[in-house]
Every structure is written in structure tokens, then in C-alpha cells.
Amino acid sequence: MRSIVLPGDLIATNPKVAGHGTYIENGKVYAKFLGLLDKTDTQVRVIPLRGKYIPSAGDVVVGVVKEVTAHGWIVEINSPYEAFLPSTENPEYKPNKKLNEFLEVDDMIIAKIANIDPKMRATLTMKDRICRPIRFGRIVVINPARVPRVIGKKGSMIKLFKNELGVQVVVGQNGLIWLSGDRRKVNVVEEAIYIIEREAHTEGLTDRITEFIKRRKAENE
Amino acid sequence: MSEDIKLIVNGKRIDGRAFDELRNIRIEAGVLKNADGSCYLEMGRNKIMAAVYGPRKVQPRHLADPVKAIVRYRYNMAPFSVEERKRPGPDRRSVEISKVSREALESIIMTELFPRSSIDIFVEVLQADAGSRTACLNAASVALVDAGIPMRGIITSVAVAKVDGHIVLDPVKEEDNFGEADIPFAFFIRNGKIESIALLQMDGKLTKNELIEAVKLAKKGVMEIYKLQREAIMKKYIVEDVE
Amino acid sequence: MNIITDVRKDYILSKIRDGERVDGRAFDEFRKIEIETGVIEKAEGSALVKLGNTQVIVGVKMQVGEPFPDSPDKGIIITNAELVPLASPIFEPGPPDENSIELARVVDRGIRESEAIDLSKLCIEEGKKVWIIFIDIHALDDDGNLLDASAIAAISALLNTRVPAERFGVGEDFPLPVRNLPVAVTSMIIEDKILVDPSKDEKSVSNSFITITTDVDDNIVSIQKSGSYLLKEEKFYEVLDISIEKAREIRELLKEV
Numbered sequence: 001m002r003s004i005v006l007p008g009d010l011i012a013t014n015p016k017v018a019g020h021g022t023y024i025e026n027g028k029v030y031a032k033f034l035g036l037l038d039k040t041d042t043q044v045r046v047i048p049l050r051g052k053y054i055p056s057a058g059d060v061v062v063g064v065v066k067e068v069t070a071h072g073w074i075v076e077i078n079s080p081y082e083a084f085l086p087s088t089e090n091p092e093y094k095p096n097k098k099l100n101e102f103l104e105v106d107d108m109i110i111a112k113i114a115n116i117d118p119k120m121r122a123t124l125t126m127k128d129r130i131c132r133p134i135r136f137g138r139i140v141v142i143n144p145a146r147v148p149r150v151i152g153k154k155g156s157m158i159k160l161f162k163n164e165l166g167v168q169v170v171v172g173q174n175g176l177i178w179l180s181g182d183r184r185k186v187n188v189v190e191e192a193i194y195i196i197e198r199e200a201h202t203e204g205l206t207d208r209i210t211e212f213i214k215r216r217k218a219e220n221e
Numbered sequence: 222m223s224e225d226i227k228l229i230v231n232g233k234r235i236d237g238r239a240f241d242e243l244r245n246i247r248i249e250a251g252v253l254k255n256a257d258g259s260c261y262l263e264m265g266r267n268k269i270m271a272a273v274y275g276p277r278k279v280q281p282r283h284l285a286d287p288v289k290a291i292v293r294y295r296y297n298m299a300p301f302s303v304e305e306r307k308r309p310g311p312d313r314r315s316v317e318i319s320k321v322s323r324e325a326l327e328s329i330i331m332t333e334l335f336p337r338s339s340i341d342i343f344v345e346v347l348q349a350d351a352g353s354r355t356a357c358l359n360a361a362s363v364a365l366v367d368a369g370i371p372m373r374g375i376i377t378s379v380a381v382a383k384v385d386g387h388i389v390l391d392p393v394k395e396e397d398n399f400g401e402a403d404i405p406f407a408f409f410i411r412n413g414k415i416e417s418i419a420l421l422q423m424d425g426k427l428t429k430n431e432l433i434e435a436v437k438l439a440k441k442g443v444m445e446i447y448k449l450q451r452e453a454i455m456k457k458y459i460v461e462d463v464e
Numbered sequence: 465m466n467i468i469t470d471v472r473k474d475y476i477l478s479k480i481r482d483g484e485r486v487d488g489r490a491f492d493e494f495r496k497i498e499i500e501t502g503v504i505e506k507a508e509g510s511a512l513v514k515l516g517n518t519q520v521i522v523g524v525k526m527q528v529g530e531p532f533p534d535s536p537d538k539g540i541i542i543t544n545a546e547l548v549p550l551a552s553p554i555f556e557p558g559p560p561d562e563n564s565i566e567l568a569r570v571v572d573r574g575i576r577e578s579e580a581i582d583l584s585k586l587c588i589e590e591g592k593k594v595w596i597i598f599i600d601i602h603a604l605d606d607d608g609n610l611l612d613a614s615a616i617a618a619i620s621a622l623l624n625t626r627v628p629a630e631r632f633g634v635g636e637d638f639p640l641p642v643r644n645l646p647v648a649v650t651s652m653i654i655e656d657k658i659l660v661d662p663s664k665d666e667k668s669v670s671n672s673f674i675t676i677t678t679d680v681d682d683n684i685v686s687i688q689k690s691g692s693y694l695l696k697e698e699k700f701y702e703v704l705d706i707s708i709e710k711a712r713e714i715r716e717l718l719k720e721v
Contacts, residue, residue: 004454004455004458004459006366006375006451006454007329007366007370007371007372007373007374007375008372008373008374008375008410008411008412009412010411010412023331023371023373025373030373030374030411030412032331032371032372033366033369033370033371033372034366034367034369034454034458035369048369049369049458050257050258050367050368050369051368051369051370052257052275052276052277052369054276054334054335080275080276080277080278080335080337080338081278081337081338082278118336119287119288119336119337120335120336120337120338145369201458292692313560313565313568313569314569316562316565316566317562317565317566317569319562320562320565320566320690321566321688321689321690323692324689324690324691324692324693325692326692327692328692328693328694329694402577404687409694416694417694417695417696417697418689418694418695418696418697418700419694419695420689421674421687421688421689421695421700422687422688422689423684423686423687423688424573424576424577424685424686425577425685426577426578426579426679426683426684426685427683427684427685428682428683428684429682429684429704429705429708432684432704433701436697436700
């Protein structure tokens with residue numbers, strides 16, 4: 001089992017191996033927040049157990065339109081920071097039409113963080129295959145710190161849901177997850193996601209989830 | 222101050238403790254659902270609930286700092302927490318305690334990571350005995366860890382008093398009221414090692430040597446509390462494991 | 465913050481790194497202290513203190529009132545500070561904020577814990593009537609270190625105070641029984657250096673302070689670490705020694721009051 005570390009715990013003495021969730025002082029590498037220690041020969045990092053979503057360029061997020069302005073949409077992304085989607089970054093947008101004809105307050109979208117400035121002002125884009133307005137399907141909310149486990153190693157969990165149940169899953173780094181597929185099968189995925197969230201820092205998770213899905217599939221059939 | 226109250230009898234304190242002995246401490250992490258991080262703590266008869274919200278959007282907005290998170294700390298005593306009902310709301314003492322406590326925590330929180338946001342720490346004293354500010358800081362520190370807030374280490378706090386000419390650890394009410402000095406400390410602890418002083422106040426009368434002795438005793442006390450803080454966090458996450 | 469102090473930061477810091485201060489003082493040197501007492505005739509005691517360009521006035525008023533139940537035979541001290549907008553562009557009108565509360569409480573602790581006033585001599589009728597001493601700190605010009613200036617002004621005003629017994633019909637007026645001289649010394653810590661009596665200019669480069677108040681016997685009667693910073697234990701002992709020594713010097717001035 002990976003060990004739990006607290007802020008300030010010494011986790012390495014070689015600054016070259018310092019990864020995410022660490023800080024360096026006087027050449028020593030310390031944990032920055034509560035998390036699981038992930039140590040390899042070339043890198044140490046701390047996988048957070050708790051914490052808010054802090055936007056970072058390239059992240060896929062699921063958000064809710066909060067306000068329509070003259071030049072775009074202000075989007076709530078389950079973070080201390082709001083994001084802005086300029087009208088020019090929405091491929092559906094056509095000039096000389098009103099912005100709320102495309103996206104209205106409370107509409108949900110899948111978007112990407114295009115850019116984040118030092119004052120933590122995030123700009124979104126929807127110019128990517130994965131991005132879309134959400135007009136059907138279901139949203140599941142989890143602790144953003146658990147997102148990597150829901151995705152799995154190289155997207156293994158997402159593939160599992162797709163292959164075993166035919167449910168399409170888009171995981172927002174901000175802890176909002178979009179599910180689309182047969183209603184009952186979506187239920188199974190939602191339950192599986194809650195198991196992953198709860199047991200994120202335990203071993204053998206993939207096996208347990210595979211087993212869970214098979215069992216529920218058999219029950220449903 | 223009544224001179225006839227004996228606070229030390231046969232080398233023992235009024236509650237039977239040795240000079241360097243802490244009161245019983247119980248810490249539980251993650252006890253509130255709404256908060257991002259929380260902690261319930263008992264230190265002797267102090268009963269403390271701490272909650273952390275954040276980093277989150279600053280309300281009101283104009284208080285936001287463009288380069289770092291603002292940290293707010295509210296020490297609040299419940300009206301029923303003391304013998305005589307306390308009038309609700311902040312009094313001057315609470316304002317001062319909130320200020321120095323906030324400063325202690327601010328010194329290790331990596332606020333620069335979260336511009337334009339706030340980290341709000343609310344600490345409710347449900348029952349007060351002496352040393353409530355130190356108990357509150359210990360609880361707040363655990364709640365911050367539980368919230369996943371990036372920090373350079375942990376803050377651990379304890380008071381030392383001079384009572385009947387002796388320097389004693391973690392005074393109770395009577396020792397605080399009738400003692401000769403009270404010195405609340407908080408230390409920045411990293412990787413199990415005391416690095417520096419994060420909070421220091423003192424009132425009373427002490428010689429320089431007594432003060433140095435007090436620092437030594439406080440350091441011994443906080444190391445014991447630090448272990449309990451760690452255990453509380455570990456316990457919460459290991460329990461989650463078993464589920 | 466004031467743009468002028470802000471742009472001077474680099475210069476101030478660069479001087480400090482070379483072991484110098486912008487106003488030419490040594491690190492352990494106070495600015496010039498001037499004490500003038502009896503400046504307010506309507507007050508029972510008063511003092512105007514100038515610490516360099518920092519100016520503060522303290523007035524002492526006394527009233528007869530009920531003692532606290534837990535000390536029926538003792539007088540009462542109430543200390544209050546007002547950082548009025550006249551004294552600085554960053555002070556705002558309104559109820560006292562945490563800075564003025566902290567200032568008042570630290571000054572109060574120095575007086576109270578050094579037992580500077582013999583409160584048992586301020587009992588008129590046990591359990592019923594005692595003297596209440598109101599120490600009101602009024603900032604006039606904040607050029608840094610209002611705290612030490614206020615503490616000097618407070619004890620000076622108390623030394624200047626006559627108890628107005630006749631006015632309240634409880635005997636003859638008498639001087640307030642002052643028996644100790646607490647002195648607060650505030651230091652600013654920056655890059656491992658200790659600067660006593662920081663000016664406003666200097667405060668723009670660091671927010672790390674500690675105030676240590678000592679009495680006539682070099683006892684420590686109050687400590688307040690202020691500002692979010694971490695203080696090394698060795699540094700603390702260093703500040704302690706400096707504070708004791710500086711307080712002795714300032715106490716000599718108080719003896720002339």
C-alpha cells in the first residue's frame with residue numbers, strides 16, 4: 001500500500017526527483033499537502049486525497065454557464081476560479097447573432113482550458129473534438145482529487161465502461177463527469193464511479209471495478 | 222488574586238498532573254460534511270470544532286488579493302462555553318486571538334498558489350477552559366491538512382504558565398487565573414522537527430531564564446500534540462480504506 | 465499602500481543588507497524620543513510623545529465605578545486605542561479594527577502585568593466603589609512603531625495623573641500610585657536582521673514584528689509576536705536581549721517625567 005504523507009513530510013533528498021505535490025527547500029523535497037506518496041526511481045510525487053480543482057492549461061472540464069456577456073460566457077467550473085469562454089472560441093457561434101442563442105445561463109458544456117494567466121483567470125475553448133454543449137446524458141460530481149483514478153492508467157477505466165457497458169464517459173478534471181448511454185447501464189457506471197471515489201487510494205481497484213461491472217451486468221440481463 | 226489558593230501541592234498540580242504533563246487530548250479529523258476540511262478537538266475541558274473552507278471565491282470581492290489567497294480566521298466562543306453566558310459575537314479578546322492565530326497559520330500556508338481566493342478558517346469554542354486559543358490552533362491545523370491545503374508543514378500550539386514559582390505545561394483555568402504568567406506558543410513543525418516559532422504571546426512576570434525554560438517545556442509539549450494530530454489524520458484516511 | 469513608500473522598498477532593503485538604515489540609525493537605535501506631559505488640562509493625566517515623526521497622545525480620565533466581582537478591592541484599568549484617519553492615509557474611520565485592538569491590548573498588558581499601578585490603593589469602598597482608569601491612546605501621526613510610542617505615552621500620562629477625588633466627593637486629590645515603569649520595545653525582523661523601532665518606510669519591506677515589554681527589574685511582562693512569519697528560537701533570544709537593554713535606556717527618560 002502507498003503511504004499517506006502530511007504537509008512537510010520529507011520525501012526525498014534529491015531535488016531532481018521532485019514531482020507534483022512537492023516543494024523544495026534547502027535541497028530537500030517535502031510533501032506540500034495531504035496525499036499518497038508515489039515514489040519511483042526517477043520521481044516522487046504526492047497524489048492529493050483532498051482539495052479543490054485549480055485550472056491548468058489543457059485540462060478538460062465540465063462547466064455551467066453562469067452569465068452571458070457581450071463577448072462570451074462566464075462559466076462556473078467547480079473551482080475557486082471562474083472561466084471565460086470567448087464567443088470566438090465556440091465553433092457553433094456565428095457573428096451578428098445573440099450569444100444566448102448558442103449558450104444560455106445554466107447550460108452545461110464540455111470545454112478545455114486554453115490558457116490561464118498568473119492572476120488565475122482561465123480562458124476556455126470549445127475548439128476540440130471532445131468539447132460540446134451537453135444536451136443529453138448525465139452529470140456525476142466527485143472530489144476532483146479522485147479524478148485520476150476514475151480515468152485509470154492510460155484511460156483504462158473509461159475504456160472499461162465503454163467496452164463492457166457501451167457507456168461514453170468524459171471526465172472533467174474539475175470532478176464533473178459526463179455519462180451517456182443506456183439509462184440502466186449509466187446507473188451502473190455512476191455507482192462504479194462512487195466506488196472509485198471512495199476507494200481511490202486502495203490497491204486492486206481496477207479488478208474490483210471489473211468484477212462489480214460484470215456482476216451488475218449479469219443482474220441486469 | 223487570592224494569595225491563599227495553593228496551586229502546587231507536593232510537587233503536583235491542582236488536577237494531579239506533573240509540571241510537564243499535558244491534559245488529555247482527543248482529536249478527530251474530518252467530522253463535518255459541508256466544510257472542505259474539519260476537526261473536532263478536546264484538550265482538557267476545551268471542546269473545539271474547526272472548519273476550513275477554501276480556497277474559494279472571496280466574498281466580498283474587493284478583498285481579493287491579485288497575487289495570493291487571503292487567509293481569514295475566526296475564533297468564536299459559544300455563549301454557553303463559559304460559566305457566565307458570553308454575549309455572542311466578537312469581543313476585543315477574540316479579535317486579537319483571531320489576528321495572531323491567522324498570522325501563525327498564514328506563515329506556513331502556500332497562499333501564493335491561489336491568487337484572488339480566500340481560505341477561511343472558522344473555529345468555534347464550544348466549551349472553554351484555559352488555553353482555548355492553543356486548542357483552536359491545533360484543531361485548525363488538522364482541519365487545514367484535512368482540506369488538502371498546501372502548507373510547508375504543520376502548526377502545533379501549547380501554552381506554558383508560571384504557577385507558584387514553577388514553570389508548568391498546558392495550564393488549566395485556575396492556573397491561568399491565579400498563576401504568575403501565561404505564555405501561549407505555536408511552532409512550525411516539519412517532518413517531525415520543530416523549525417521555528419509561529420505564535421508567541423506572553424503576559425505576566427517572568428525572568429529571562431524562566432522564559433527560556435518555558436520555551437523548552439513548550440517544545441516538549443508540542444511534540445506530543447503533533448503526534449496526536451498526525452494520528453488523527455492517518456486514522457481518518459485509514460478508516461476510509463477499510464470501508 | 466502608498467506608492468512613494470512602495471517604490472522606495474528596493475533602496476531601503478538594499479541599505480539594510482549593507483547593515484545600514486535609511487535614516488542613518490544603527491539597527492539597535494531608537495529614533496529621538498520626546499515626552500511632554502500635562503498637555504491636556506481637562507484630563508487627569510496626559511502625555512504627548514514623539515518618536516521621530518511618530519506622534520501619539522495619551523489621555524487618562526478617571527471615574528468612580530463598581531469593582532469587578534473577582535477583585536472587589538481593586539481599581540480598574542481600561543485601555544483603548546483609536547487609530548484616527550488624521551494620523552495616516554491608511555487609517556479608516558469606524559469601530560476599532562484588529563490593529564488598534566492589538567495595540568491597545570499590548571500596551572494594557574505592559575501596564576497591568578508589571579503592576580505599574582497599585583490598584584489596591586484605588587479602592588474607595590470595598591465591593592462598591594473603586595477608581596476606574598481610562599487610558600485612551602490617540603494616534604496623531606503614524607510614521608511607524610505607534611506601539612512603543614503609545615506605551616511610553618501611556619506610562620508617562622499615568623505618571624502625570626492626579627486622582628480627582630475632590631471632584632467626586634471622595635476625599636482629597638492624590639497622585640496616581642505608579643510603582644513600575646514598563647517599557648515596550650518593538651523590533652522588526654528582516655532577513656535575519658533585527659531593527660528596533662521600525663519606521664514607516666522600513667515597515668514597507670517587512671511585516672515581521674515582535675514587541676517585548678520589560679519592567680524595572682528586567683522581568684519580561686508581555687510579549688507579542690505580530691505578523692505572519694516564522695521566528696527562529698535563537699533569533700527570539702537575540703531580540704529578547706536587545707529589548708531588555710533598549711528598555712533600560714528608555715526607562716531613564718521616563719524617570720525624568
